[in-house]
Amino acid sequence: MKQKRPALKDIASKLNVSITTVSFVLNGKGKEKKISDEVIKKIQDYTESINFKPNLVAQSLRTGKTKIIVFMVEDISNYFFAKLARIIEDIAYNKDYKVLFCSNENDDKRSRELINLFYERQVDGFIIIPSAGIRNDIDDLIKKNVPVVLFDRYFPDLKTNYVVINNKDAANKATRHLIDNGFKKIAFITTDVKQTQMLDRLKGYEECVSQAQLSSNVLEIPFKDVNSDKGKGLIHSFITDHAEYDSVFFSTNYLTQSGLEVIKDYNPNLLNELGIITFDDNDLFRIYTPTISAVSQPLQEIGEKLMKIMLNMLKEKDGSDSPQEVVLNAELIQRDSSKDR
Amino acid sequence: MKQKRPALKDIASKLNVSITTVSFVLNGKGKEKKISDEVIKKIQDYTESINFKPNLVAQSLRTGKTKIIVFMVEDISNYFFAKLARIIEDIAYNKDYKVLFCSNENDDKRSRELINLFYERQVDGFIIIPSAGIRNDIDDLIKKNVPVVLFDRYFPDLKTNYVVINNKDAANKATRHLIDNGFKKIAFITTDVKQTQMLDRLKGYEECVSQAQLSSNVLEIPFKDVNSDKGKGLIHSFITDHAEYDSVFFSTNYLTQSGLEVIKDYNPNLLNELGIITFDDNDLFRIYTPTISAVSQPLQEIGEKLMKIMLNMLKEKDGSDSPQEVVLNAELIQRDSSKDR
């Protein structure tokens, strides 16, 4: 009983006008093309009455444009990415673009699948947090002249547009803050991800403790275990094996979440004794006991820069501009967890 | 310098075969159509070497299918929806469908825009948490023979497929649990959303307190203020004005999050004195102090049912089956916050 969707053709024959006329009217070019008011009204009234929606697939095939931008992150349910998504979307809307969100789980296979899925569907551009192994896929996209902007991290050996923050600086500031507040045995808990953002955070921490003549104490959790019991177990052993640590610096907000759970399980009092600071803010950290100090990325600014670069590429005929490399600064939000004891 | 994407035509002329042959080979019909191994290999090698991706827009236009299902929820960054999204996606993948996620913010205008956006782009089906005012838009989709399944809530006066949980029952169980643990002045904090899921939760609470001869104490937060300071202010006054309440039942997990923040701000000790229970679980609730008791929805089961109904419709020629109305049961997870004091 599947009734076919009406097409321009059907409307045209129904109203005894040509397809062209209908097309012009529906695209708001009625006046411009000097179509009579009477015909315009007739077409508008009819298409509204049957709630006609043109087939955008056909339209895209014809125009070669989909007016869609893909926004690919590690995990769209993560606070940081979700907030940014909304900012991006708002900007895009005003420019008549739609944004499609997806999560790559920082997995190469998934990233590739998603890139292919959307590339085949002719999206107009990609904003991507790249997983470690997709350098060449990104390169392919660029070679095919598809607008791409990376963010959060980038490939040092690949010329691309990107927007990142100064991770080393920010990690430095956060470590310095702990030291200034009297902490001396600072642990750094991070993942084994060897991408720029993580390496720089580690570097920032190490540089700072070394300058202060303090020891460097690093735990790397395999990325795949980050949210699992295995990861929590690693954090647990690390902390219990080293009762001498007086503070912990977590390199991302999901590690912090696992870490808090572990510490609480092991010894709730420790939550108030240990200095705690984390990369990437989260609503949770404001309401936790104690409130958790965090390095907060300038979301609005990141979103604006990303879209500025993207819209610029979308506008141009050829993508021959030299890549934009933007580095922004993050802000340290001091809360109770890093207070001087 | 925009280089055109290669098309079947280009490959065909390059290899001196016809477009048809290329199409057959790329669609794996080479053997079936008895194309010589030599030609098959030639085409495969070449398309791989240039990393050829067919234009799915054209393919969709031709076949009328996009192999895409839309999954529209209130807020994809919410724990509950995000978890469900992954379950849905996994099932869809196995059946060669892709899932596109979007958030309607429980807003009618946004919901409509998204439905139109995807309808115009010919997606094959919709799985939707409907906002209150889009009954007619859903109805339109169904009339146009587009596969639709609602979940979390539904429109009582509209015959549709839906998957929901027994909210009244679950709210009843949760309230009963508080009463059994000795709480006597139970407050119910909810939103002013007048949709089935919220009304049923309220009803479950009210029925239970009334049966137990206890008073009913309800606060309704306007939905738009739910995550704002205004909403928090309302919760704050409600609690401070009524020091006699010994427990609170939050009707959704985001209200709980706001509520916890308010209580903690106002009087941290209250967190341990007040009985607290919430609808919808959240990772946070396991690690909070105290751990928060919650009504947990059977995510896996919901996802499976939704996809079963959807895939069934996708398979059928006509959508003439009578709508499936599925009601599942939720589980009460008892944690510290609702313990007997």
Place this chain on the structure above:
DNA sequence: CTGAAAGCGCTAACAC
């Protein structure tokens, strides 16, 4: 075994 050609729904240059 392979190719020619129609047609999916739309846009826009061109014709009248």
Place this chain on the structure above:
DNA sequence: GTGTTAGCGCTTTCAG
């Protein structure tokens, strides 16, 4: 002012 028509890239029937 309005209509005719080519063509976007693909699938698939039918011909040879």
